[in-house]
Amino acid sequence: MIDFLSRRLAAALLTLVLATVVVFAIVEVLPGDPALVMLGTDARPDTLAALRAQYGFDQPLTVRYLHWIGGLLSFDLGSSHAYGTPVAKLIGDRLAVTLPLGALALSWALLVAIPLGVFAAWKHGTASDWGVMGFTQIGISLPNFWFGIVLVLAFAVTWRIFPAGGFPGWRQDPVGSIHALILPALALSLGEIAILTRVTRSAMLDTLREDYVRTARAKGAPERTVLFGHALRNALIPVTTVAGLIAGFLIAGAVIIESVFRLPGVGQLVYDSINNRDLIVIKNVVILFTLLVLVVNLAVDLAYVALDPRPRVAA
Amino acid sequence: MSISRRHLIGAAGAVSMLPAFGPEAWAQAKDKVVIGMSLEPPVLDPTKNAAAAIRSIACPSIFESLGRIDRNGEIKPNLAESWKISDDGKEYVFKLRSGVKFHNGEALDASVVKFSVDRLFAAESTVPAKSLYTDIEKVEAVDPTTVKITLKSPNSYLLYNLSLGDAGIMHPKSASTNDKQPVGTGPFTFKERKEGDSITIERFAGYRDLGDIKLKTIVFKVVKDPSAQVSALLAGDVDTFPGFQAPELVERLKKDARFAVVVGTTEGEVIMATNNGKKPFNDLKVRQAMAHALNRAELIDAESGFGTPIGSHFAPHNKAYIDLTKTYPFDIAKGKALLAEAGYPNGFEASLKLPPVGYAQRAGEVLASQLGKIGIKVSITQLQWPQWLSEVFKERNYDLTIVAHTEANDLDRYARDGYYWNYNSPEFKAKWREVVATTDFAKRDELLKVCQRIVARDAVNGFLYQLAKIGVWKKELVGMWQNDPSPSADFSGVYWKA
Numbered sequence: 001m002i003d004f005l006s007r008r009l010a011a012a013l014l015t016l017v018l019a020t021v022v023v024f025a026i027v028e029v030l031p032g033d034p035a036l037v038m039l040g041t042d043a044r045p046d047t048l049a050a051l052r053a054q055y056g057f058d059q060p061l062t063v064r065y066l067h068w069i070g071g072l073l074s075f076d077l078g079s080s081h082a083y084g085t086p087v088a089k090l091i092g093d094r095l096a097v098t099l100p101l102g103a104l105a106l107s108w109a110l111l112v113a114i115p116l117g118v119f120a121a122w123k124h125g126t127a128s129d130w131g132v133m134g135f136t137q138i139g140i141s142l143p144n145f146w147f148g149i150v151l152v153l154a155f156a157v158t159w160r161i162f163p164a165g166g167f168p169g170w171r172q173d174p175v176g177s178i179h180a181l182i183l184p185a186l187a188l189s190l191g192e193i194a195i196l197t198r199v200t201r202s203a204m205l206d207t208l209r210e211d212y213v214r215t216a217r218a219k220g221a222p223e224r225t226v227l228f229g230h231a232l233r234n235a236l237i238p239v240t241t242v243a244g245l246i247a248g249f250l251i252a253g254a255v256i257i258e259s260v261f262r263l264p265g266v267g268q269l270v271y272d273s274i275n276n277r278d279l280i281v282i283k284n285v286v287i288l289f290t291l292l293v294l295v296v297n298l299a300v301d302l303a304y305v306a307l308d309p310r311p312r313v314a315a
Numbered sequence: 316m317s318i319s320r321r322h323l324i325g326a327a328g329a330v331s332m333l334p335a336f337g338p339e340a341w342a343q344a345k346d347k348v349v350i351g352m353s354l355e356p357p358v359l360d361p362t363k364n365a366a367a368a369i370r371s372i373a374c375p376s377i378f379e380s381l382g383r384i385d386r387n388g389e390i391k392p393n394l395a396e397s398w399k400i401s402d403d404g405k406e407y408v409f410k411l412r413s414g415v416k417f418h419n420g421e422a423l424d425a426s427v428v429k430f431s432v433d434r435l436f437a438a439e440s441t442v443p444a445k446s447l448y449t450d451i452e453k454v455e456a457v458d459p460t461t462v463k464i465t466l467k468s469p470n471s472y473l474l475y476n477l478s479l480g481d482a483g484i485m486h487p488k489s490a491s492t493n494d495k496q497p498v499g500t501g502p503f504t505f506k507e508r509k510e511g512d513s514i515t516i517e518r519f520a521g522y523r524d525l526g527d528i529k530l531k532t533i534v535f536k537v538v539k540d541p542s543a544q545v546s547a548l549l550a551g552d553v554d555t556f557p558g559f560q561a562p563e564l565v566e567r568l569k570k571d572a573r574f575a576v577v578v579g580t581t582e583g584e585v586i587m588a589t590n591n592g593k594k595p596f597n598d599l600k601v602r603q604a605m606a607h608a609l610n611r612a613e614l615i616d617a618e619s620g621f622g623t624p625i626g627s628h629f630a631p632h633n634k635a636y637i638d639l640t641k642t643y644p645f646d647i648a649k650g651k652a653l654l655a656e657a658g659y660p661n662g663f664e665a666s667l668k669l670p671p672v673g674y675a676q677r678a679g680e681v682l683a684s685q686l687g688k689i690g691i692k693v694s695i696t697q698l699q700w701p702q703w704l705s706e707v708f709k710e711r712n713y714d715l716t717i718v719a720h721t722e723a724n725d726l727d728r729y730a731r732d733g734y735y736w737n738y739n740s741p742e743f744k745a746k747w748r749e750v751v752a753t754t755d756f757a758k759r760d761e762l763l764k765v766c767q768r769i770v771a772r773d774a775v776n777g778f779l780y781q782l783a784k785i786g787v788w789k790k791e792l793v794g795m796w797q798n799d800p801s802p803s804a805d806f807s808g809v810y811w812k813a
Contacts, residue, residue, distance in 0.1 A: 032701025033709065038357070039443040040365025041708060042722070051441045082357035082364070083510065084494050093510065149542055157549045164550035165543055166536065167512060259540045262547070264511025272511075276357060277701040 008301050012294045019290040020072070024065050027283050033057075034081055034277040055081055068283060077284045082276040087284050090269065097167055097181075098258070098265035102250045104185035109192040110243065116193075117200025117239075118227055124205060132197065139194025144253055148187035148260040155183060165262035184261040188253050192246045199242045203235035210234070237307055244300035248293050345811045346531035348792065351544055351553040353560045355537040358494035359505065359514070361480045362434065365443035367721065370802040371558075372514055372535050374480025377418075378499035381409055381428070382478030388632075388723070388800030390478050394423065394500065395462075404469030404754040411460040416521050418504045421486050425456035431484045432464065432477075444481035447472075469752045471759055472724055480803060502528045502807065512537060529810035541673075548574065548787060555788035557795060560673055562619035568787050579784040579797035580632045583719035584625055585674055587682060587777030590713055592737025600657035602774035606643035607650035608689045609682075615780050617677045622780035627771040628726055631781055632798070635760035639771040639778075650689035662690025665714040669695060670703040674782060675717040682717065682777075708735045719782050723801050726763065727751075729770050738775045 035051040036043065052058050056067070071078055077087035120132040156164035162183050168176040207213060208231050216230045217223075255267030266285060273281040356368035361378065375383050375393065383393040392398075395409040415423035434440055435448040442448075450470040455463045466473065476482060489498035497505045502525070503516040514535045518528055536553055538544045541561030547553040548568065559565065569576050587605075595601045611624040623631050626639030643649075654662060667683055669675045683693035693715070698706065707713040713735075720728070728734050730747035743766065750762045771778065784799040794809035 030701075032699065032705050034701075036704045036709060037701045038364050039441070041704070042365065042444055042446050044446050044449075047441050047443070047445050050439065054441070084358055084363075085510070090510065149546070152543075152546045152550075157546055160550070164546040164552050165538070166547075166552060169509060169512075260543055262512070262536075262538050262540075262543055264509065268511050272355065275700055 004305075005302075008298060012298060015294060016287075016290060020069060020287060021065075023283055023286045023290070024068065027279050027286075028061060028064075030274075030277065030279075032277045034279060037275075037277045038082065068280075072284075072287070078280045080273075080278050080281050082273070082278040082281075087281055090281060091266065091285060091288060094264060094266040094269045096170060097263050098251070098254050098267060100178075101181050101185055101188065101254060101257075101263065101265060102247065104181055105188040105192065105250050106243065106247060108185055108189040109196050109246065112189075113193045113196030114200050114232075114239065117197045118204055118232060118235075120197065120201040121204030121208060122227060124208075129201075132201070136194040136197045139190050139197075142190060144187050144191055145256045145260050147190050148184065148257055151183045151187055152260070165260070167263050180261075180263070184257050184263060187260070188250060188257045191253070192250065195246065196239065196242060200235060200239050203238045204231055207231040207234045233307065237304060240300055240303045240307065244296050247296045251289060251292070345813070346529065347534070348530055348532075348809070348811070349534045349536055349552065349554045351538050351547060351556040352535050353537075353539055353544070353556075353558065355511065355539075356514075359497040359508070360485075360493040361483055362442045362485070363494050367802040370480040371804050372516075373497055373499075373501075373505075374483055374803050375501050376503040376516060376533070376804040376806060377497045377501045377505060378480060378483025378485065378493075379501045380478050380480065380482045380484060382474060383805070384475070384478050384801050384803065386796045386798060386800065386805070388798070390474055393478070394428070394484055398474070400474075400754065402754065404471065404752065405466045407464040407466075407473065408457070409462045409464070411462065412523065413460055415500050415523055417486050417489070417500050418498045418519055418521075419486070419489060420521075421488060423484065423486075423500055424459045425462045426459075427486055428462045428484055429454045429456045430487050430490075432462075432482065434485075434490070435482060442481070444476075444479070447476040447479075447481065469754065471751055471753055471756070472727075475724065479801060503533065506532075527807035529808075530806055533806060554792055555786070555795060557784075557786050557788070558799065559785040559787045562621045562673075562783075562785060565619060565621075565785060565787075573789060574787055575790050575792075577786040577788075577795070577797050578621060579786060579799065580623070580630065581721065581782045581784045581799040582630055582723040582725075582801065583721040583782035584628050584630065584725075585622070585678065585717065585719045585779045585782055586628065587779060588707075588716045588718055588736055589776050590711060590715070590735075590737055591739075591775060592711065593714065595657065595659060595663055596714065598657050599773065600653045601659070603643055604650040604653035604657065604689055605686060605691070605777055606774045607646045607653065608685050608691075609643075609777055609779065610645050610685055611640065611780055613685070614678050614681055617681045618674060618780070618783075621783035621785060623783070624780050625778045627767040627778055628720070628729065628776070629763070629767045630723075633763075635763040635767075637764050637767055639767060642771045643774060647688050654689055654691075659690070662692060664692045664694070667693050667695050667715045667717070668698050668703065668707050668713045669716065670698055670700055670707075670718060672700075672719075674719060678717050678779065682779075711735045711737060715777075717779075721782070721802070726766055726770070729766070729775060736775055738773070740769065740773060743769045743773075 034057065035048045039047060039051060079086050080090055083090060116132055120129045123129045152164050155162040163180055167180050170177050213226060213231055216226045254265055255271055258265040258267040270285050352368060354368040356366050356372060358364050359369055359373050361369050361374055379394050381393060381395040382390045385391050394412055394415060396412045397410045399408045411425060432454045435442050436445060436451050450466050450468055452465045452467045457463050483499060485493055486498065502519055502522045504519045506515040506517045508514045516533050518531045522528060538547050541564060544556055545564050545567060565576055568574050589596050589602060591597055615622045624640045625631065626642050629636050667679060669679045679695050683695055686693050707716050727747060729738055730744045746762060746766050750759055750766060753759045786795060786797065788795050791812045793812050
């Protein structure tokens with residue numbers, strides 16, 4: 001068990017180090033001059049040069065890389081060039097929107113998809129099963145930004161029970177903030193619900209064919225216990241894997257959904273930073289997300305161990 | 316670890332129990348207005364960053380300049396109540412308004428103005444608009460309310476440039492923190508900023524003349540996505556978009572009785588910028604051929620009909636404007652003939668690099684097909700804005716691009732060395748020197764006409780149309796600016812009709 005975890009941890013660390021190199025390289029080769037973006041088309045060459053020197057853009061690549069890594073190791077993320085705000089504060093403020101949004105969307109997805117998948121597997125081959133499959137087909141095909149716009153038109157413009165967008169802020173209005181995240185989370189989760197429903201259904205179909213399920217039924221266990229107690233627990237392993245992967249997609253989807261719903265989240269921050277060539281923000285956000293995905297993957301590995309003892313031994 | 320149905324139902328119940336409140340914006344006081352913005356300003360100090368959004372929020376609402384540019388584009392007194400210009404055009408003496416206070420309580424006097432103007436052209440200055448002020452030789456505080464500015468050489472645009480937000484007067488004590496905590500002399504003080512969401516300003520109780528300042532609170536809300544802009548208006552989250560960016564969605568808003576859609580002018584000339592330094596575009600005949608291929612009506616249709624055709628690099632609402640759209644009238648046969656004369660009977664291939672802005676995206680395909688009709692095979696490349704700035708604007712590595720030049724009085728770009736069009740005309744440069752040097756504004760207008768003709772005749776760029784300003788606001792909101800003579804935020808005289 002310890003061995004399994006330490007190996008996973010070492011791999012995650014190595015990935016992180018490699019990621020810093022790749023992220024740095026990609027961000028640095030992005031065409032575009034941050035000083036020119038800040039000063040615009042009337043900027044004089046001497047002004048541009050002065051600003052570049054001020055931000056250290058004229059330093060050699062290795063110096064800039066080491067400077068950045070040194071900052072990361074001492075938990076100093078530096079300051080945004082465009083906003084002049086410390087990057088840590090900038091990211092912290094935005095995570096306060098994106099993390100709850102992602103968590104809400106993932107909860108939605110799990111809450112709807114697992115029962116729906118179990119139901120479809122239970123009703124395998126019937127009209128209900130076909131109905132659920134049809135729904136997932138639509139869910140996968142609809143772009144989530146379009147679904148978001150439809151939700152806004154229905155719930156915000158016509159019925160006015162949800163705001164059309166914006167975010168009041170946790171401190172100013174906590175209830176209003178949750179309220180503002182419901183529609184975006186719904187829009188964000190649609191595709192994930194569809195995928196997770198399909199995965200749950202097929203995993204359930206596999207486990208329902210297993211001997212132990214037949215044994216459980218044979219010994220007279222109620223159908224509810226058979227489905228949720230015996231079959232679902234095993235079926236949850238692939239579902240957990242996919243849910244972990246989906247967490248990454250949710251972050252990517254958040255860029256678009258945050259724009260439709262005007263949420264000041266990390267997705268918007270990345271988008272704006274790329275457009276402003278705010279290199280230090282892009283680098284740090286991407287590394288933070290890499291870290292997040294690694295942590296989610298580790299958590300998924302741990303969840304396997306909890307759900308199924310076999311990897312503990314096999315690894 | 317098992318999931319029972321009871322747990323599932325419990326969790327679902329918790330979510331559905333959240334209260335369903337309506338948008339706060341419904342309960343709107345009559346002295347608060349929520350203004351939608353398409354772009355978010357990175358900082359709020361116009362001397363730190365070139366973003367137009369800064370000027371559309373903070374100038375002159377927070378930072379005032381010596382003069383101000385009114386809704387008709389005229390220069391009016393502001394912090395300077397009057398000025399005198401010497402006959403040789405090299406000395407400007409400004410008489411400052413007395414009793415003006417900054418938001419932090421500091422007083423405005425000549426030494427503050429000297430500090431502020433010195434910053435604009437100082438050797439180590441990183442002010443984005445520095446090039447507008449480098450003709451200044453020195454600034455002197457003659458007495459507490461008199462400032463004398465001496466120029467190295469006359470510049471007939473100095474007064475205009477000193478009235479721009481770029482030359483907002485700042486106090487030495489707050490100048491370094493104005494990016495986050497802007498402090499000026501304007502009618503509004505900065506209240507708070509929620510990055511990525513909104514910026515709020517409030518009426519400054521110590522303002523010298525509150526008679527015209529009816530609004531108490533102005534919230535600038537950032538809504539980038541065009542369809543989100545429409546929903547924000549329809550849902551009542553935003554009262555107005557003074558510069559609505561999606562012409563194709565205007566019809567939807569026109570049908571709504573709550574809104575007024577008011578179309579005005581901007582200083583933005585949309586041009587097909589052409590690399591005059593590169594073969595085959597260095598050949599006048601090729602550029603003339605392209606000019607004959609332009610069908611401006613069709614290009615304006617792509618903007619849903621918004622925009623006014625132009626034949627030179629000059630705004631139609633300017634009183635020195637002359638209509639030059641017929642210099643090279645739309646004529647495919649003529650265009651083909653000129654290309655053949657230039658040695659390209661079968662046309663040639665060219666690239667069109669587009670920045671990620673709505674008008675360029677909408678015009679790109681149309682323009683490519685128009686040039687195709689005279690045999691120029693255009694391939695379109697999409698660029699991000701920073702990429703466009705570096706690749707097209709700075710390195711001049713391009714054939715054609717589409718961009719709006721939104722500065723006022725920007726005909727001077729044709730006299731600049733090393734500007735991205737690579738246009739070099741001694742004739743134009745000489746004329747432009749006369750424009751800048753003259754102190755007689757009537758004579759300047761005549762000279763400007765000559766300059767427009769030179770640029771049109773040389774077909775330096777493809778001159779397409781003047782960008783329209785589409786303003787959308789609630790019908791009860793009175794006094795919003797119809798035109799956009801310079802990116803600014805002047806809310807004097809704006810109020811809610813009871």
